[in-house]
Amino acid sequence: MSFRGPKGTDDILPPESRRWRELLRSWDLLSEQYGYAYVATPLFESTDLFARGVGEATEVVEKQMYSFEDKAGRNLTLRPEITAGVLRAYIQAGLSGEFKGSYSGPCFRYERPQEGRRRQFWQLGVEYLGANHSEADLEVIELGYRYLLDCGLGEVVVHVNSIGDASDREAYHSRLADWLNERRHLLSDQAQRRIRSNPLRVLDSKADQEVVSEAPKPVDYLGKDGLEHYEQLLAGLTERGIAYRQAPRLVRGLDYYTRTVFEYIPPGYTAAQNAVGGGGRYDGLSRLLDGPELPGVGLALGLDRIISAAGSSPPARALDVFLVVADQNRRSLAHAFARRLRSAGVRCDLVAGYRSVRAQFKAADRRDAAAAVVIGDEWDDGMVTIKDLSSGYEQVIPAGEVAMWVVDGGAVPR
């Protein structure tokens, strides 16, 4: 036990890794169904991109970045989130107009690990660029919601809020800062410091909930357009049958959000980090990154959190058949047979080298195969013995029918 994985990282091993693959696959499928095309951006970007995009005053940028200098002295950072990189890619490619991108991959934040919070974690997300209308927000929220339901998370509730656009926020910011200043003595040290740097963020400080529960709310300072956008959003959520709750003090810790912000809260997930995903609108982000005027709305889901919130599900079989070589002279023949089965789409494996028949059956069981197929004397008549490893029932069938047996779902007729 000399080497361990770095602090806050996890190895994804079977059988759990099967669940990971499944969830990644269904994410690709679902986001494609909604018209999002796969995008991949680098795992590291220039440090400035995140400092500017995510916001200098955010927790993420202040202390959670995995930053390093490369051999040419460039300042780079392992991505703490993916939105900034996707925007950068869009701008760099000189794209214009609407763009719908979907992604999945690891992100990195340097923090003390705890349940639901790792230094390397896996995000799934989409970005809908170039769309102003609340229907875009709704589509993104619906996509994430449906995905979480498909994952078996049960009665997920979407917490939503609107924090207004740039002009709404100007009015609100100073009003909130004044209000907080009047109650300065009641606030935690950190909250006091934030009154200047980022008053919005005081709203979701756990330590200051009591004081802050009476504070003016962002929704009460929305302009005409912002209010209309928010009302359309709420009406749309109802219309689409999405369970939601207004969360007037939800602000989220990334500075680029405007108007809509939301989080997905699954039932019965009691970890302190209980949101399995979230997102919002970021109409000013493109300009911040020297891009064109470009509205956008996006969503990020934490795959690690989804999996621990979903609990364990009955694992599917890992293999369809495991070959048991009864006669050692038929080993190369067995390997050839395995190649044929694999080409036919059968998940098939066998041990390497000599093992007793008994040991091979043990291996078949341990590898979680649905059936064992014995290759022995019966091969001379073109036959194999196939045994259903759940029921124990076995029979001799033509070797050519093994693939069909698998397609039929592995049920051996009695």
Added chain:
RNA sequence: GUGGCCGUAGCUCAGCUUGGUUAGAGCGCCUGGUUGUGGUCCAGGAGGUCGGGGGUUCGAAUCCCCUCGGUCACCCCA
């Protein structure tokens, strides 16, 4: 970055309070019973610098100090 709890076999843990033979159990793993039958059963086996370092002592898994790691929470977010 701050705080609580925990480090003994691959895993889950007992032993520590009150220092004293060779440090244990269950599960897992390997071999055999059965070189054509697994998941059950029986027999045998491998596997430990008691997280690391220092100290106290005739003697430390056990007491003291330091350190590293894990975990949960704060902060914040996926």
